[in-house]
Amino acid sequence: MSVGIVYREVSARLAEYLELFGMEATAGPLRAMGQLVRGIVLTGSVQLTNAARLTAETPGQLAQTVKRLGEHLANPRWNHRAWMRAIVAEQVRDLGEDELVPVDATELAKPYARKMQYQCTVRDASRPHEPLVPGYWCWGAYRWNPDTSVLRALALRPYSTEQPAFRSENATWGRLAWELHQVMGEKGIWLSDRGADRPEVLSVWLRLRRRWIIRLREDRALEGPDGQVRSAGAWADWALTHRPPLGRAVTLAVYLPRQDVAQEGPPVRLHLVVPTYRFGSGERWVLLTRGLIGQHTGPRQVRYDYAGRWRAEDGKRFLGQLWHVERFGVRSFLAQQRLLTCVVAAGGFLARLQENEPELAHTLENRLVYWDKPFLIPTYRLSHGILDVARREGPPTLAVNA
Numbered sequence: 001m002s003v004g005i006v007y008r009e010v011s012a013r014l015a016e017y018l019e020l021f022g023m024e025a026t027a028g029p030l031r032a033m034g035q036l037v038r039g040i041v042l043t044g045s046v047q048l049t050n051a052a053r054l055t056a057e058t059p060g061q062l063a064q065t066v067k068r069l070g071e072h073l074a075n076p077r078w079n080h081r082a083w084m085r086a087i088v089a090e091q092v093r094d095l096g097e098d099e100l101v102p103v104d105a106t107e108l109a110k111p112y113a114r115k116m117q118y119q120c121t122v123r124d125a126s127r128p129h130e131p132l133v134p135g136y137w138c139w140g141a142y143r144w145n146p147d148t149s150v151l152r153a154l155a156l157r158p159y160s161t162e163q164p165a166f167r168s169e170n171a172t173w174g175r176l177a178w179e180l181h182q183v184m185g186e187k188g189i190w191l192s193d194r195g196a197d198r199p200e201v202l203s204v205w206l207r208l209r210r211r212w213i214i215r216l217r218e219d220r221a222l223e224g225p226d227g228q229v230r231s232a233g234a235w236a237d238w239a240l241t242h243r244p245p246l247g248r249a250v251t252l253a254v255y256l257p258r259q260d261v262a263q264e265g266p267p268v269r270l271h272l273v274v275p276t277y278r279f280g281s282g283e284r285w286v287l288l289t290r291g292l293i294g295q296h297t298g299p300r301q302v303r304y305d306y307a308g309r310w311r312a313e314d315g316k317r318f319l320g321q322l323w324h325v326e327r328f329g330v331r332s333f334l335a336q337q338r339l340l341t342c343v344v345a346a347g348g349f350l351a352r353l354q355e356n357e358p359e360l361a362h363t364l365e366n367r368l369v370y371w372d373k374p375f376l377i378p379t380y381r382l383s384h385g386i387l388d389v390a391r392r393e394g395p396p397t398l399a400v401n402a
Contacts, residue, residue: 006360006363007042009360010041010042010353010360011038013349013353013357014037014038014041014349017348017349017352018034018037018038020086020090021033021034021083021086021087021090021345022083023037023345028072029072029075029078029080030083032068032069032072032073033072033083033338033341033342033345035051035052035054035055035065035069036048036051036069036073036339036342037342037345037346037349038051038054039051039052039053039054040342040343040346041346041349041350042054045324045327046324046325046327046328046339046342046343047327047328047329048066048069048070048073048329048330049062049066051069052065052066052069070330070335073330073332073334073335073338073339074330074331074332074334074335076334080337080338080341083341084338084341085183087341087344087345087348088154088155088180088183088184088344089183089184090348091143091152091153091154091344091348091351092143092154092183092184092187092188095143095184095187095188096145096187096188097187097188098188098189099143099144099145099187099188099189100143100144100145100146100188100189100191100305100308100309100311101141101142101143101144101154101184101188101189101190101191102141102142102144102191102192102308102309102310102311102312102315103139103140103141103142103177103190103191103192103196103312104140104142104192104193104195104309104312104313104316105137105138105139105140105173105195106125106137106138106140106316107122107123107124107125107135107136107137107138108122108135108136108137108138108158108325108326109122109124109126109127109133109134109135109326110133110134110135110136110326111124111131111133111134111135113134113135114134115331116134116331116333117331117332117333118136118160118162118163118333119134119135119136119160119162120134120135120136120137120160120161120162121133121134121135121161122134122135122136122137126320135326136158136159136160136333136336137158137159137160137161137169138156138157138158138159138340139155139156139157139159139172139173139176140153140155140156140157140312140315140316141153141154141155141180142154142311142312142315143188144308144311146308148354148355150351150354150355151311151314151315152347152348152350152351153315153319153343153344153347153348154180154184154344155176155179155180155344156319156325156340156341156343156344157176157337157340158333158336158337158340159172159176160333163333168200170198170200170201171200173196173200173201173204174200174201174203174204177201177204177205177208178204178208181208181209186209186210186211188211189211189212189213189292189305190205190209190211190212190213191212191213191214191305191306191308191309191312192212192213192214192215192309193214193215193309194214194215194216194217196214197214197215197216197217197220199260199261199262202214202256202261203261203262203263205290206256206261206263206264206268206290207263207264209290209291210290210291211290211291211292212289212290212291213273213287213288213289213292213302213305213306213309214287214288214289215285215286215287215288215306215309216232216272216286216287216288217232217286218231218232218233218236218286219231219232219233220232220288221257221260222235222254222255222256222257222272222288223254223255223256223257224238224252224254225252225253225254229257232272232286232288233286235252235254235272236272236274236284236286238252239251239252239272239274240274240276245276246298246299246300247298247299247300247301247303248275248276248277248299248300248303249273249274249275249276249299249300249302249303250273250274250276250299251271251272251273251274251293251299252271252272252274253269253270253271253272254270254271254272254288255267255268255269255270256268256270268290270288270289270290271288271289271290271292271293271294272286272287272288272289273285273287273288273289273293273299273302273303274286274287275303285303285306287302287303287306289302292305319343325340325343
C-alpha cells in the first residue's frame with residue numbers, strides 16, 4: 001500500500017473519529033485540539049511543532065500555527081470538561097463487563113524544566129538510582145483487552161503538589177477515580193497495586209465500585225470471618241494453612257475495619273485471595289477483591305486478572321518510550337491537562353484502527369511520514385521498538401504505536 005493511500009485512508013477515518021468530539025470545527029479551541037490529535041497520530045509526537053508541520057508551508061506559518069495551538073491549549077476561558085468527558089466516554093463505550101482497567105500513577109519527569117507552572121519534585125524511575133527531579137505526577141487508567149491484545153489509555157490526568165487547590169494525593173486520587181467512574185459506570189474490573197492500599201483510596205473504591213482487585217500491604221488490618229482483626233499477612237498465612245487451595249490459591253472472606261477505613265452502610269464482604277506460590281524474589285501476592293469470588297469467578301481467574309495490572313506499566317513505558325509524552329513543551333498546567341487528553345484521544349483512534357482494520361494499522365506503523373512534505377521523520381524506530389518488545393514479552397502492544 002503506497003504512502004499516499006495510507007495517508008488518505010487513515011485521514012478519512014481520523015476525520016470521522018474527530019467529528020465525534022467536534023474537533024473538525026473550522027475555528028476555535030476544538031479545531032486546535034483536532035490538529036493536535038491528528039499530529040500525535042501521524043507523527044508519533046506530542047510536540048506542537050510537529051503537529052503544526054502537517055499544515056504549515058512556510059517558517060512564518062509554522063510559527064503562527066504553534067503560537068495559535070499553544071494559546072488555545074492554555075486558554076482559561078474555554079470550559080473543556082464536556083470535551084474531556086466525551087473522549088473518555090468514547091473509549092469505554094464498548095467496554096466489556098469483565099475487561100480489565102488497570103489504574104496507576106506515574107511521574108512525568110522534566111529534569112530541565114525551569115519555568116513550567118506548578119512543577120513539583122518527582123522521582124525519575126527511568127534514570128539510574130531514581131533521582132529527584134522537577135516534574136509532575138500523572139494518574140492514569142488504562143483499558144486492557146486480552147482478546148485483541150490492545151491496551152489503551154482511558155485517562156491521563158496530571159497533578160502537582162504545588163497546585164493552589166491541592167489538598168493531598170489521596171484526595172486527588174479519590175476525585176479522579178470518581179470522575180472516571182461517573183463516565184464508565186460499573187463496567188470493567190478495576191485493578192491496582194499496593195499504591196492504592198491507603199484508607200482514603202480504599203474508602204473511595206468501596207463507595208464507587210462493585211468489582212475490583214487491589215494488592216495489599218501485608219500490614220493492612222483486616223477483620224476475619226470470626227470477627228478478629230489481624231494483619232493481611234497473618235490472615236494470608238492462616239488461610240494457606242486452613243483453607244483448601246483452588247486454582248493455586250486460597251480465599252478467605254474478610255472485612256475492612258471501620259475504624260481504619262471509612263465506610264457507608266452495612267459492612268462490605270470482601271475476599272482475600274492468596275496464591276499458594278511465591279515469586280523468585282520471595283514476594284507473594286496478597287489480593288483484596290470485591291464482587292468477584294463466587295460471582296462466576298474463582299481464585300484462578302482473580303490471579304490472572306490481577307496479572308493484567310502490569311499492563312499499566314506497559315502503558316506508561318510505551319507512552320514514555322514511543323510517544324515521548326514527557327517531551328511536551330507547554331508551560332501552562334492547564335495546557336498539559338488538555339494535551340494529555342489529546343494523547344488519550346489519539347490512542348483511542350489507533351486502538352480502534354488496530355481492532356477493526358489491523359492491516360491498515362500495521363502499514364501505518366511501518367510507513368509513518370509527513371505525506372506530501374519534502375522530508376520524512378525517523379519514526380521507523382517506533383515500529384522496530386514495538387516488534388522488539390513483542391518478541392521479548394509476547395503479543396500485547398499499546399495502541400500508541402504509530
